[in-house]
Amino acid sequence: MLGEFEYLLITAAVRLGEDAYGASIRQEIEDTTGRRCSLGALYTTLDRLEAKGLIETWMGEATAQRGGRAKRMVRVTAEGNRSGAAFYNAVRQVSRGVPWEAKA
């Protein structure tokens, strides 16, 4: 079972697709949650998810905007997608009937 931050990270990476890398994932998490995302938490969680086989990372191209430094690109694996879906379903199931349940 994923942790909350792991779920946020995987969801952001899936939404960003081909553009998923450190800075963009961080921005996505901060924009959607309104919470600050530290670089330390982001990178250590990326390592953990990669060790679990839920994501793959590799070094991408360097851009001038980044001072000529490479990006750490992220792709969610099939197992990562399954874990994300399982977490989402678990949250939906456990939230049924509670006052803050989102009414679709």
Add this chain to the structure above:
Amino acid sequence: MMARVCSWLAELLSQTLDPLERDAALGDLAESGGASARALRDIFGLVARRQAAPWKPPWPWFALFAIVLPFGAFLTMVSRLTTFSSSVTIWLYAGNWDWALLGDAAYRHDLAKYGAEVLLSYLTLACWAWTTGFLLANLSRGAVIVNGIALCVVLLPGLFLGIPLNRGDPNSAVFELTFYRVMLLPIIHTALVLVPSVGGMRMGFNAGGHWGLAAASTLTIVTGLAAIALHNQLAWWLLLHIGFYWPIAYLTTAAIRRRLRRSAS
């Protein structure tokens, strides 16, 4: 000005990161605004997490409390005692050297006996220091820098503590000479404790888990024989040896286990 200081500090801190991660992290920070107090805080947080990670398993803590502190103190004590006893022998022979005495068989016998004792005591000390450094690096791995510095900090006072000389010592004449009183201990402590332990650390870190059975056995036999030859008259000293020999026992056992596992597979 503030931004420049933050940028410089972030660059400096990031040196401790893996080169690829450093590139990605500094690139991410440049992309999201560049040098600022937040960027510095982010790099500091990442570095702190990376440095703390190797301390999660118990081994680095075990290495700190079971190796660095007792072995550091032990090596310092033995280094001072070895310097004391070898000073007397060196002074006796080197300080009163006379070629004509070599013609005397009894003199030659004593010279060989006490010379060998001094060399054995130096060899034992260097082997102890080396195995301590090796085991420390082998157990600490990611935390080797912190534990290595801690060992050096524990060992460094040995350079300045001086010879353990009692009042009215019959050998006090030897230590009236500056070389034996002041200079020999730092030389021995550096050459036979500090350098071998740092060398052992380097090798232990680079060797990972692959330490040959032959090398471990040779070291065990050499150090064991040297120590027994030196101190066979003192039972408590032998008991102390057993307590302080566990790193060598550990290395040997690990090597045998690896050899057995390899031959089984």
